[in-house]
Amino acid sequence: MPKCLVNERSVKVERTKVITEGAMMLAIFAILLAVSVYVPIISIVGALFLLLPFLIYSAKYPAGPAFGLLACSVALSFIIGGVISVPLAIMYGTTGLMMGALIRRQSDGWIVYMGGSLVFLLNLIVQYAAAMWLFDISFADEFSKAFKESAAETSRVLGQEVPYTGEEINTLIEYMNAILPAILTALAFLTVLLLRTVNYPIAKRLGVKIKPLQPFRTVRLPRTILWYYLLLMAGAIFVQPEPGTSWYDIYVNVLFILQACLYIQGLSFVFFFAHSKKWPKAIPVLAALLSIPLIPLLYLIRLLGIIDLGFDLRQRMQKKR
Structure with a gap:
């Protein structure tokens, strides 16, 4: 058989495979979306896996077919759940495509995570701005109203006056509104961390080769973060915000x-220290969990992050061995 005919046949087989697997991924997405929209109890579970079809498909095939899957998914989401479902398809679809494309290039695990988080964050910002513009919704006003109503209800149930003055409540609301961009950033990174945790094992079982993340104890953030922090604190002294x-x-x-970066650095040092002392893994995990409700512990871990960045505690510990 002539070589050109063999090549032509292999191209047709590959094209058929791309189309067939794309249709399969589209069907999986449709089922997950329908569960997320119409099944109340397990809707959250369905939403956790909306990213999976895009991640698997873009990890196996180039950008052209992957964006074709995204376009079909957006159209299908409109049919299944109406206009409200379209942002879901775009958010999870673009995030999955970015992570899958980076996996296909055999990028480092942290690069894949950062790329997916940034795309997810961009979706949050765009959809937040669109909601404010289209529906004339002020989330700042809604948050203020909900917080004041909650404080009043708590006061009524306990039979006591609200433990905060009106001025303190307004100050807190102003602060929460001001740090909304930072909250969205933290939300994006935490959400993608959860998504990769639940989707990666399935993707690996289906043949996707994913580079693992380096152990958390090895995380070392740039020392410039500490300088930025010190400069910001110094600037606040001279120009009071x-x-x-x-x-x-x-x-x-x-x-x-x-x-948040200094806290992550400090927490990484806690894991490094526990590993070097051969402590049970449960100890640093417990410290991480307790640092959320226990503010003094959170401050201590952040201080460890500052010291680790400034004085390179890990290097000093390794030299003493």
């Missing part, structure tokens, strides 16, 4: 993100 100003919004958002 006043609520309602642009400088205040920039200050609280950047401070929130830098403090």
